[in-house]
Amino acid sequence: MAAQRILVTGAAGFMGxxxxxxxxxxxxxxxxVDDMSGGFWRNVNPHSSFTKLDLRHKEQVATYIDEVKPSLIYHLAADATEGRSQFTPVTCTERxxxxxxxxxxxxxxNGLRKVVLTSSMSVYGAQTPPFDEEMPTMPEDVYGVSKTAMEKTTxxxxxxxxxxxxxxxxHNVYGPRQNIADPYRNVIGIFINxxxxxxxFYIYGDGEQRRAFTYIDDFTPYIARAGFDEGCNGQIINVGPNDEVTIxxxxxxxxxxxxxxxxxxxHVQPKYLPPRPMEVxxxxxxxxxxxxLLGYHTTIDLQRGVQEMIGWAKQLGPQTPRYMEEGLELTTAETPVTWTKRLI
Ligand SMILES: NC(=O)c1ccc[n+]([C@@H]2O[C@H](COP(=O)([O-])OP(=O)(O)OC[C@H]3O[C@@H](n4cnc5c(N)ncnc54)[C@H](O)[C@@H]3O)[C@@H](O)[C@H]2O)c1
Structure with a gap:
């Protein structure tokens, strides 16, 4: 494999x-690069060239890219708070x-050769699962709209x-290093914290909604491979298992x-709240x-993955939930009370 100049955005985050x-x-x-809004210094690899940079700052980013001249970019930086995006549409779109x-x-x-864009299954919206890549994009929330726009623009x-x-x-990647202090997203992390x-902890809706979860070690090798495998060029690929489970x-x-x-x-048994608006x-x-295309297969099932993540989180210890300091951009009667009353 030939060495390349690779840029990973969101490099202090979980998956990055x-x-x-x-x-x-x-x-x-x-x-x-990472602006540390959701990332942690403890995640930064000391053998990489890391720069704290907010990608919303156009001029600073251009100067940085002019210097680095990456041939391959893995773009993972994001505001990935899907359920919150209806209440923070500006932040979501900017980030x-x-x-x-x-x-x-x-x-x-500067001569970019290839970009690997991390999108999301939110682009499928409320269509009938299992979603396959031939389905149209029909996002139901602002986060899904932003990911759809990123895909189409690419x-x-x-x-x-x-x-x-x-x-x-x-889809729903979890495991060690996930930001379990985030009260807006990452259901497994919220439960554990x-x-x-x-x-x-709280469950939105009746808890019978179905999701599939991917342990981080069953994601990283495949996104890495997507950057080098010419056979993947121009493709959209779901990366995650097809075994679903209810909340x-x-x-x-x-x-x-x-x-x-x-x-x-x-006292720790789940409590139920109304569903979040626009949640599929x-x-x-x-x-x-x-x-x-990628040789994808699941090696770590949910039982084992949850066990691993709990082991890591117990070592890390309880985290104080990090609510948005500046508050939500919009609130209505439908805004989850977990956020307005800071119940998590
Ligand atoms: N975790 C999942 O279940 C999941 C599922 C589908 C898609 N994704 C996508 O995968 C990617 C990584 O998600 P993650 O779970 O690791 O989230 P994460 O929050 O741990 O990582 C994202 C990183 O981006 C950084 N960031 C945000 N805005 C930035 C900005 N303006 N400039 C620079 N850095 C910025 C944050 O500080 C954070 O470290 C995201 O694009 C997300 O939308 C994640």
């Missing part, structure tokens, strides 16, 4: 930092679509300006593993294309 570790271990020259364009445009001017600019691309659509804080079953599993199969205190009921994908 695991990707940097793998690429560094493969001998690549890896540059990472997703605009931050991406601020990176992609100067990189294109395809258009690739045609006009000649760089290659791969779009990956992960609530238990670490000696509290129960109620997930809650049972987390409680069981957290208390090692022993008695579960009454069932969302999971087929993994046929990922299996065919």
């Amino acid at each position: 930092s695991h990707l940097v570790d793998l690429l560094v271990s493969q001998g690549h020259d890896v540059f990472g 997703n679509l605009m931050a991406y364009l601020h990176t992609l445009v100067p990189a294109t001017r 395809q258009i600019l690739s045609k006009v300006h000649g760089f290659d691309y791969v779009i990956v659509r992960p 609530s238990l670490l804080n000696g509290k129960g 109620n079953k997930l809650a049972e599993l987390v409680l069981d593993r957290f208390y090692d199969g022993g008695p579960i205190p009454d 009921r069932d969302a999971y994908c087929t993994d046929d294309k990922a299996a065919r």
Whole structure:
């Protein structure tokens, strides 16, 4: 594998930092950026060239890209708070679509060869799962709209300006280094952190909504490979398992593993709240294309993955939830009380 100048955005975040570790271990020259809004210094790989940079700042990003001249970009930086995006549409769009364009445009001017864009299965919206890549994009929330716009813009600019691309659509990735202090997203992390804080957790809706979950080690090798495998160029690929589970079953599993199969205190049993606005009921994908193009297969099932994540989180210890300091951009009667009353 020829060494490349690789830029990973969101490099101090959960998935970005695991990707940097793998690429560094493969001998690549890896540059990472992150503004630390959701990332942690403890995640930064000391053998990568890391710069704290907010990709919303167009001029600073252009100067940085002019210096680094990456040949390959893995774009993971994002505001990925899907459920909150209806209440923070400006932040979501700036941190997703605009931050991406601020990176992609100067990189294109500087000879970019390929971009791997981390999109999301939110682009499928409320269609009937399992979602496959032939389905149209029909996002139901602002986050999904931003990811759809990023996908389409990539395809258009690739045609006009000649760089290659791969779009990956992960689903519910979890594991060590996930930001469990985020009260707005990452259901497994929220459940675990609530238990670490000696509290129960909340379920939006009746808990019978179905999702599929991907352990981080079953994601990182495949996104890495997408950057180098010419056979993936110009493709959109779901990356994640097709085994789905209800949120109620997930809650049972987390409680069981957290208390090692022993008695579960009454006060931590889940409490139910109304569904979040625009949240789709069932969302999971087929993994046929990922299996065919990337050799994707699940190696760590939910039971084991949750066990691993709980072990890591117990070592990390309870985290104080990090609410948006500046508050939500919009609030209505439908805004989850978990956020307005800071219940998590
Ligand atoms: N975790 C999942 O389940 C999941 C599922 C589908 C898609 N994704 C996508 O995968 C990517 C990584 O997600 P993650 O779970 O690792 O989230 P994460 O929050 O841990 O990582 C994202 C990183 O981007 C950084 N960031 C945000 N805005 C920035 C800006 N303006 N400039 C520079 N850095 C900025 C944050 O500080 C954070 O470290 C995101 O694009 C997300 O939308 C994640």
